[in-house]
Amino acid sequence: MSQRESFSEERSAEVVAASFAGTPDPRLRQVLTSLVEHLHAFVKDVELTEEEWGAAIAFLTATGQTCDDVRQEFVLLSDVLGVSMLVETINHRTGGQSTESTVLGPFHMVDSPPRELGADIALDGKGNPCLVTGRVTGPDGEPLGGALVDVWQANDDGFYDVQQPGIQPERNLRGLFTTDSDGRFWFRTIVPRHYPIPDDGPVGRLLAATGRHPNRPAHVHFIVTADGHRPVTTHLFVDDSPYLDSDAVFGVKDSLVRPFPVVDDAARAAEVGLPNPFRTVHFDVALLRGDQAPPAAQPAEVAPTVVRGAPGGSPE
């Protein structure tokens, strides 16, 4: 006779977790044990009906069947449940010393072309012209010359180049810049527009059923890397964009939102090579040194990480 305890409603989690007690890999054992405990607690909490269980299986099946080479519906599900941002945030704590990270997103699927500082990445010239400036430093403000600043963004209609082959030029609104000896970078672009995540699949139906919109606020993606430092994957958010308070994937952190003021100065416009008037934004990026220990989690009351994104919020 087995030494295993029989299944019961009261002891279900313990009984199932015990079945994994012999897992050789200790991390796998820890993850599965915790998963079972939380999953059983959830089922008991809501007293899941058989119909709801069936609906959940059908939903997850449809989610898998929606995935293909260019569509990852499970990542999208993780995104709208805030799990992607939680994993990102846990694994890239800043300790208040470096630029906060946010999700990579699905549109970094092609390499950004290397460009000279000051280049215009808006290859089709459509949209509101904008000068982006910034500086890459270490945690103590020391400038990092030779750092790589990889940027990509949606156009004035809210689409990435890879979503509109034949409409946008290839590699439109993408660039790989190298900072000067003072850690500075600058380039010309257009102000990006907000856009919806794909909402024609199971995740879109989940959003619709819960009164949530699928939109992300306007942003420019950044990956910044420098020798001897921890890279950061992040966004620069446009402070007058709709949906800043209700990002469908919870990617907004207050520290990443910047004003994009209008400059109406013909001489300055001529100097930077943009039509007058134009908009500007400044975004400094601080990186942790590679030999710094990763910061530990801090109690929420000591160092709150302000993540905007209340579900169901309406655009202002």
Ligand SMILES: [Fe+2]
């Ligand atoms: Fe994006």
